[in-house]
Amino acid sequence: MNIRILLSVISLLGSHSFAQNLNNVQFPEMQKATGRKEIRIPGIMGYQTLKCDFHMHTVFSDGMVWPAFRVEEAWAEGLDAISITDHIENQPSKKYVSGDHNTSYELAIDLAKQKNILLIHAGEVTRKMPPGHLNALFLTDTNPLDVPLVQDALQAAKKQGAFIIWNHPGWKAQQPDTCRWWPLHEELFEKGLINGVEVFNEIEYYPIVLDWCISRKLSVICNSDVHGIVSETFDLENGHRPMTLVFAKSRSIESIREAMFANRTVACFDNKLAGKEEFLAALFLASVTVKSIAAYENNNQELFEIKNNSTIPFDIETQQGGKFTILAEASIIMPLVRGELNGITVLNLYTGSQSKLKVDLF
Amino acid sequence: MNIRILLSVISLLGSHSFAQNLNNVQFPEMQKATGRKEIRIPGIMGYQTLKCDFHMHTVFSDGMVWPAFRVEEAWAEGLDAISITDHIENQPSKKYVSGDHNTSYELAIDLAKQKNILLIHAGEVTRKMPPGHLNALFLTDTNPLDVPLVQDALQAAKKQGAFIIWNHPGWKAQQPDTCRWWPLHEELFEKGLINGVEVFNEIEYYPIVLDWCISRKLSVICNSDVHGIVSETFDLENGHRPMTLVFAKSRSIESIREAMFANRTVACFDNKLAGKEEFLAALFLASVTVKSIAAYENNNQELFEIKNNSTIPFDIETQQGGKFTILAEASIIMPLVRGELNGITVLNLYTGSQSKLKVDLF
Amino acid sequence: MNIRILLSVISLLGSHSFAQNLNNVQFPEMQKATGRKEIRIPGIMGYQTLKCDFHMHTVFSDGMVWPAFRVEEAWAEGLDAISITDHIENQPSKKYVSGDHNTSYELAIDLAKQKNILLIHAGEVTRKMPPGHLNALFLTDTNPLDVPLVQDALQAAKKQGAFIIWNHPGWKAQQPDTCRWWPLHEELFEKGLINGVEVFNEIEYYPIVLDWCISRKLSVICNSDVHGIVSETFDLENGHRPMTLVFAKSRSIESIREAMFANRTVACFDNKLAGKEEFLAALFLASVTVKSIAAYENNNQELFEIKNNSTIPFDIETQQGGKFTILAEASIIMPLVRGELNGITVLNLYTGSQSKLKVDLF
């Protein structure tokens, strides 16, 4: 309710503008501020935690926006790296746009440099199931992937050193009532042509895929697959677009590539995390601090101040069945018996399709 | 601060999803709701008040978005009519897009019908000053406007019955230190080739142009000239994009055209209105109601409930120098001596470059 | 994120204030605007729909605020009527406050008249279960209720024509694992000493109580029982405090009393409604309008514009299993086969503990 603010401006501008300038008066207060907000997620294990989205579209396939805009919105949201993955085979706007499969990258790279966003050259191989859709990242030339056989397309990517992601394996348009790992996926996987799988796409979570990734040493991937505007698709007031967190040696494309092949990734969606237990435990413990501040009247309880430095809230269940939430970028004060902070379950940190992080907080 | 909301969902989904489905779990709470909000501005004098934006760009000139997206965002914001006005002469993306000057209209019209948005076929004649940039509305074919001489372009528009707007006359890139009506504008005006002028463009107000419009019987026009995303360019939490209010006999393109040639328009920007006194007075009086609810202790004052049904707040100054704001879509209670509500000035309603609406409220 | 707005003000005030006044410069933009927003819920069946909260506390029992503040916040939120129901027997602050059981009413009634809020004189009889806590409304003097026997207290209320509400019957502090109608309640009910029951209190819903109310002809009641600040207790950005909707012949205390004894009430909480089917159907149909706006490509579908004039969103399930939400104070466009709008279930309108409203929308 900031009408009052606007009105102060109105009256000020109103009275002064008349005296000063009849030609051109600016009203900058109408504009939205455009700054970059940091997404606070701590580094772990000596790595930087980079916030990445490896799946999005532009007018050069079936998206609504010009390629450079994808850089602009990633910068504003606080991301470190993105890849534009226009469909190689599905281009409904082809009649109205020109260029080849590298065009969308080329139209975004200059702004990426100016905004210090890591732009990863990529493309989306788009087939029926199996094998469905696959993103190839870290390309130098997307055009050689435009070939009839999917195996040939992926080999062309691999020749360039690509990291290949199987996208939205449980998408109902392709797997309406299951999320199956087909023999063709097994074949591609054995040839090194699948290196990661999306456990999350847009607003869909595929729990079974989290188990696949952990058991097969595939990277856990989480992407927006945005076709429209990120800020109009996702509720950025209360969270972020789906992101892949990459634990990288440095903030560079090469380090991201190294980390992804080493499976150092976690999915981050809807204020939840999904991935290997060791990463989730490290992220949780790097985010949260606990301090006893006073005795409390009842039951040998103490008042504990629990502070969360990260943008991810944590939803806690104690062994005694108590539940509370450690709010994002905030501190709370809880009356607890000291032992209650041991063996807690973090309900929104998924270590497998049916398991959640258990950890000692104090 | 809706973290708590998200967390409730987290815990609910968390616990149930595991039991129910390992393939695909939807998280619709991540998405922004997409409904159309009404912009509450009352009809006046027997006319409907239509909210219009006659100036915007797409990838088919120097904009960031696909044409159909302009319909989508106009629908969501609550507008009635828009025109896409891609530059005829200035097309930096020409190498990457195909089609002719009608393409952006054609790529948006189907969605416009589905969303019940009035899409007005148009184009922007883009020249150096004089005469600068001019929008031609209500075209049937924009291609004939692509000719060397600006007079020929505008005549081609007029042949189609176009309404022609001189855009951003005080734009500093073209008129750095003045806002001049050139002899060429006089010539075009006399030939009926200028029918309205933007008194406001994006975030710029040209007070002198309001006087031009009133004295020459030109329509007052107010447009966004948006190239990026409306919701990221303008602060829609506290206001709207710049709009031209059109007082039309019905909600149709033909009625808008009739109203515009009859100068039944008002500029609406930054929670202000600018235009003919009779329209502003009618809008104000149709928006606000006053009721005495109780005597008040001091100075023969009464408590007045003042209710504003419109989305425009009104910033009031009484003859006694008192100032208060009638908030948008809200009511306030003010202690006032009865006579104080006569002869008030509405500080954010501009009837001329140096005059504001004076009106009796009670 | 309106930092930009503030900054415009900063620079304007900054530059001008220095020249103008070194003694006292006002920054009204720091303040929150204080207007009253209408809660849009339509009248039905010829009655006005009044928004009421009949349960709240002040420093005169165990609340945090001065009585007049309860009027202030009810006015700002858009309520029509409230009652302050300080505990008669439970007064932890008694050592620090003075007066009798009418004091909190007396300290609020003047502001209520100035703000046009209907303030109902009341008190809370506060006992162990059974019968628990009961609010007596429409009193003229609360002091006679301060007697040892609960039956005597309620008879003293009845002598004044009181409407008596059993509060939070399922409160775990008093009924930890059930929500029982005790023999004492049956006795009080038969003597006319229970006239309504809270189906909802603060953030708790007691579904079984909805069935009691409907079968026994008790009024459905829904209250905040707020002890702190309403705007800090409830998320008013996305909803309202719990409210009892009263369908009254006019906006007066006497009409509210008549309506409550006639059971013309509905509970409104968390963007849901609970009450008699006839009231819910009437509220839904008075809120929503449907219009076919265009044919749609597939399956004989049409595009329907569905508009919701009320502040309650409606969550719809069609007989075919389709789900969608009619957003609050917004319109949506849905592709539907015409018959799909018959026999819909409104998932957030509860007609009984295990039933939801079924209705034809078109």
Place this chain on the structure above:
Amino acid sequence: MNIRILLSVISLLGSHSFAQNLNNVQFPEMQKATGRKEIRIPGIMGYQTLKCDFHMHTVFSDGMVWPAFRVEEAWAEGLDAISITDHIENQPSKKYVSGDHNTSYELAIDLAKQKNILLIHAGEVTRKMPPGHLNALFLTDTNPLDVPLVQDALQAAKKQGAFIIWNHPGWKAQQPDTCRWWPLHEELFEKGLINGVEVFNEIEYYPIVLDWCISRKLSVICNSDVHGIVSETFDLENGHRPMTLVFAKSRSIESIREAMFANRTVACFDNKLAGKEEFLAALFLASVTVKSIAAYENNNQELFEIKNNSTIPFDIETQQGGKFTILAEASIIMPLVRGELNGITVLNLYTGSQSKLKVDLF
């Protein structure tokens, strides 16, 4: 617009609750989250920057709330220290409340310990001008200040080691058309009975007082003087209540006292700072970092990333007349010629009634 979120909850709870529990279903999503947010302002010169508000009221003078609530809201907003300063002489509610001048402190101190808020024992000496109103902080017993002569009251405070603040010297109710330092203030000042002056109170700034403080070695003080609810009085979405920043050796009452007598304070209001140049320069330079990230096409410009770690935005004017804003807790990218970052003026950092901070940023 988080209706969608609520609706997800609705449908989930709706379907499950019926099967699970007819007695009591909780809707925690209706509640506002209650965590403490950090106010990010860096420490300087080896001191911690503590955020303090030394002026506020409760029902024990003319405020609207119970004393403990002042602790609750200070905790949630992120403050370190407060003092409750109920009027000693002006108690309109005296008829309805009991206790002495220490009661409001006593009713808040337990919660202060539990919330780790530093609660400073205090009181407001309330007289006509001169000398007006004065707050005495760091008392052990406020009762001895309740004496007829103001000099005696202040001496009684001084005997306890009090720090004494002259409140709102430019308040129009007491100094309608000036802000005068009266002979009585000179006398009190010389006796050490005025140690600081409010340069800001609630929404009022007294620029001349900033000069007084700097020339006379008085501490710059900035307080809310809140009588109602902080979150309903001030727009906390876009800023904070007025605060005194204290540069203290540690987070303790004794350190605050030491710092205040040493004049290590700055006023923080409306996203501005006012105080000694050395403190403002240190705060600015500790908040902002600059990095050149790329060459830019025109005029030997480079793109600079400017990051602001503090909650205070900075409004910059370069020597060349360029203006831009370094948004709060965000980074921006600006094309600038390297030298432009020298000799900038920070328009919202006031070093005197007519001077602003000048500083080199790079």
